[in-house]
Amino acid sequence: MRYDSITEAIGNTPLVRIDPDVHGLRNIDLYAKLEMLNPFGSLKDRAAWNMVRAGLAGAAERGETIVELSSGNTAKALALIGGLHGLPFKSVTNRMRIPEVKDLLLLLGAEIEELPGQSECLDPTATDDPLTVFHQRLGRPGNAHLHTDQYFNPLNAEAHAQGTGPEIIADLDGRAPDWFIACVGTAGSSTGVASALRAHDPAVRVIGLVGEKSDFVPGIRTADEVQEVGLFDPAVYDAIETVSTGEALDGMVTLLRRCALLAGPTGGAAYLGALRHLRPLDAELTERRTAVFIVCDRAESYLGYVRARRPELFGRPAVKNSLTTLTAADLGQVTAIAVDEAQKWIGSGRPLVVDLRGPFAYAALHIDGSVNIVDELFDELVRNGMPFSTSRPVLLACPVGEKSARYAALLTRMGHPDVRSLAGGIVAWRDAGAPLVRD
Template identity: 65%
Template sequence: MRYESITDAIGGTPLVAIPPEVHGLVGIDLYAKLEMLNPFGSVKDRAAWNMARERLDDARRDAAAVVELSSGNTAKALAVIAGMHGLPFRSVTNRMKVPEIKDLLLLLGAQIEELPGQTECLDPTDTEEPLTRMYRRLTEERSEFLHTDQYFNPLNRQAHQDATGPEIVADLDGRVPDYFIACVGTAGSSTGVARALRARGAVGVWGVVADRSDFIPGIRTADELTEVGLFDPDTFDRIDSVTSQQAIDGMLVLNRRCGILGGPTAGAAYFAAVRALGEVEVAPGERKTAVFIVCDRVESYMSYVRQRRPELLQRPARANDVRTVSEDEVAQVRSLSVAEAAEWIERERPVVIDLRGSFAFRALHLAGSINIVDEVFGELAQDGIPVSPQQPVLLVCPVGEQSLRYAALLKRLGHRDARSLAGGVVAWRDAGQRLVSA
């Protein structure tokens, strides 16, 4: 098949059946939409091209930079598109969590601007957030930027409503699947495909999010969904959460049993699909059809796998990994309200450890606190945290979820008194307590 431009190859990805002996579902045909086979490697290729293409001529005329608040696949696709058209690309983010993506963006010539922030997500209502201020600047009428605005741009959703969804129906010989399962990030692909399918018939739409205290690349947690302008709760008949361990388990099935080299997001979608479809009752002689999306490829996530499942790469397992902390251990941690924490700091002088990214810490943090980024903290736990076990410790994170688990890990390691700040830095700020910058 011949194309005049690589962008002409975006879309038209195959729909591949998952063997019944692999998924084990009775009376259900399960298919994977292989968006990883888009030319730049992910489902985001469609949205990136749809959001940028009509504005590229004006951007060249004005010597504008293509800018997006992204640290992942959208940034990667836009970096390629911008470079093809002689334009610079800037990725603006609070934190680059996947080293391989950061290296690839730099290789593609992208400029990466990591801004400080109190949380790791864009909150458009918080006028004090540097990331929010940058977002508002980008959304103004400024000729020096081509801001694609993936979180709120309807062209993100439209790319999938016009193409991805209809492709699924066409590949099913004109039938609408009974169920569509999609991970929710910017909500562009999930809502766009859902609208296309529902315009053609009845379909159950199931969203997949990351567990509240966990991280899966490209997927939001339930608490973060309200920050995405394209997210519409009415789109989804149910929303299920998946842990990073479950996502990797699902990924391994796709990689090893199906020959589909999808990444953790694909694994999360597959795991959630099989788990939820296992609850569906299918009458004798009846068959149901379900489709999930394979968002991108596994090769970009070796560091993610190495950190969470080192044994898969023939490396020794971690004895003290925060992911091994049980709910019983978490229940033993004392979570302090802002008032209780302020009083305890004044009285006991604990070591206050902020687990957020360095840029967020530099912007605003509790006075006297030290910064040990969560991943680094996890590494240090293998040999012992550089704090005396007799010294009281208060752990702080954006909203108080991670800090609970890390405090439980400290207690496992023999620390006498490790506590967590309930509600994290956000609660501390909202209560009017003092925050300082570095």
């Protein structure tokens, strides 16, 4: 197979049947669409190429820079495509959460700008957020950037409506699957594939998978975050279900060790989410059915992410003090206090206020007197024991109050006598008009 350009190798990825002895479904054939085998390593290769190719010639003439609000696979694909066409690429993000991806982008020659966004993801309604302001400026005429705008660009979904979806139908001998299960990030792949499959067979059921509110699975937005994505339309999905980090890693390990698929955590989440949805249905079927999920990228970029959460997979001792070990009983012990109560407590009880957001979000606006310990670092500190004295009360804050509640539960279980979580997080504090300071 010979190509004149590497971009010609994008698409036409394999559809591989998962061994029933692995997944245990009796009446459903489960297939994985291996988007990790695109030339740049992920599902995003399709969208990146479809969004940028029409503007490449003009951008080169004008000396523009390709820019995208991405810290992951879209950025990687655009950096490679830009280099291929002699164009620089700039990644703008609130926070680079996967160190291996950041290092790879730098190796590819990308410029990375981390703006002091107030939350962990772009919120187009937050007009005072620096990340949102930057996004709005990119849309104005006359700027020196080719902005691909993956969260709102219909060419994102079109790449999958014209490529990924029809390929699935062709590989199933002209039939659409009965179920399509997809993790939802920018919503481009799930929206585009769903439109192609339903155009062929309106009865196809589409299951969208989002992250749990306080969790982080690379490439997947949480139930709250996904509402801010311009391409997201809840009407596309027959059901939207949550998937946890633990499930993503369990599924990833199964795909790696039992199926020889070098899947990343998002592929693991799609596999486990598919099984969880399909198992109750499988028992009631009398005819064979078909389901497809997507393995969107590869495992190698996430070794640090996996090691931090599952050290035992690397021959290291399991972590006792971890959010993954929390039970419903632990979470039931959390004391979450509203903004007005928190203000009074800060004034009278003088608790240590710990802001768990990223450094740029903290620098943008934070509670006066609070200390910034990024959640990843805080996680490492907690793993090694109580990170501060138990003689002083503690108030934990995060963007919307969910991750702080989980850490409050963990610290309470570890023996801290008075640790509380700010209900609604910094967003609630801001919306209540409570004072915030800027570095």
